[in-house]
Amino acid sequence: MRQLSELDASFLYLESETAPMHIGGIYLFDARECRKPLAFSTFVAYLRSRLHVVPLFRQRLKEIPLRLGRPYWIDDPDFSIERHLAYVNLGNHGKVDSLMELASRILEEPLKRDRPLWHITFVDGFQLDEHADSKSFALIVKLHHAAIDAFSGEEIIGKLLEYSPKARAIETPRPWHPQPEPSEERVILQTGANLLRKPLQMTSLAISAAEATARGLIQKQMRKLPLPFPLFSAPHSPFNRQITANRKIVSASLDLSRLKAIKATLGDVTLNDVVLGLCAETLSRYLDRGNATTERSLVAMTPISVRSSSLRKATGNQMSAMLLDLATTEPNPAERIRRIHWNAVESEPYREAIAADRLTELLPSTMLALSARLYSELQIAQRYQPVFNLPITNVPGPQVPLYLQGSRLVAQFNSAPLFDSMGLVIVAVSYQGSLTINFTLCPDVVADGDSLPELLEDSLKSIESAAETLPPYEEDTREYPDSHPTLTDEALNVMEGALRKTFRRFRN
Incomplete structure (x- = not known):
């Protein structure tokens, strides 16, 4: 149990x-x-x-x-x-x-x-x-x-x-x-015991959150970096509309050595940065083709496995999540990879501090179920700016061939779930020197999804060309427009008003 x-x-x-x-x-x-x-x-x-x-x-x-x-x-x-x-x-x-x-x-x-x-x-x-x-x-x-x-x-x-x-x-199945x-x-008794432990979990989470915030603020002050963008501040995009039950999987495979060559040319970036940059360029080209470009950069949610540092259970979700600015307003696709790397480094203190499974421990199960259902049924994502525009997951796979009873696995395609206001998910999986980019989409939201493999190949060629002529890295000094009022802002305003009333009562 x-x-x-x-x-x-x-x-x-x-x-x-x-x-x-x-x-x-x-x-x-x-x-x-x-x-x-x-x-x-x-x-x-x-x-x-x-x-x-x-x-x-x-x-x-x-x-x-x-x-x-x-x-x-x-x-x-x-x-x-x-x-x-x-x-x-x-x-x-x-x-x-x-x-x-x-x-x-x-x-x-x-x-x-x-x-x-x-x-x-x-x-x-x-x-x-x-x-x-x-x-x-x-x-x-x-x-x-x-x-x-x-x-x-x-x-x-x-x-x-x-x-x-x-x-x-094939062996005889083991007795079970x-x-x-x-x-x-x-x-019911076990549930009651878990509820009694909840205050201890809340205290532990509060301490971890305080430490994470303090460490992050100190590091950002030292580096003179801007604070992370608030939640519910990603731009509206064609991907963020009400989905239907229809699904489509579109995939394309690339030679992993081409991405490694880009990483070597750009220097201080990771292979994951190159994959994210390739996805960002593909998305930019898709939006350009549909005349649906956004004034602000797209934001991706990138799951990060904490399985290696937290072997608490054999299965389940052991992930931390990072919101990442994809720098889609940057016109140079190779320079964009550097910006993505910079954004990832900026968010690192926050993503390392609290895993995603701990962030939800504050909510009782009934509240979590209700909030998840209300988020969908009330179409909150339709009324406010989304938290992020799409998830992008990069999963390293085995680089040696796998077999099933002598038959060799030659290719694999992967899909991820969609939910309200998220009509597109990208999963990248490497296997035997090849990287497969998988687009899980709702065709009623993401039209002309069959064009994505062609755009992906064009994007890779464009990045390869731009990387050869990229000038040395320079700090980004551009000013970005402030975000519009968000659901987070409204929630903070309500809490601020409640705190003022509480302090006023104490003074009286």
């Missing part, structure tokens, strides 16, 4: 019919080196023999009455692997485009809450090339964001796959004895 963190639970509360909160993966395998293609029955037997390496595959949610606390993960005594698998044969339509269309339709459907939150579709008849006997197949995987983040999702897939082209003998489901009385 393991309780979800507030961050994990928030993905449950944000989920709706038009916004399923699962992470998706599309994995393409080449079986031409095998004597025969992998049969679906063999895949089921293989997966059954590997269930012990991923315990969450046999755990479901246990809700708390009246949502007095966060749900728990418990063993599912009725677990049946057949409820989590599907088989599709594309027949004569086994091309990549057909596979992506099928994946988009599958990923539109939310996972069912009465069972462990994952599902895999085995796609037969898929062709990697023009040869009908290419012996290829694909897997379409759905894992709920409440159970994993993008970084742990890659770890799970790595555990299920193999590092040798020689097919591993699920723990009995906890009684309602025990769940």
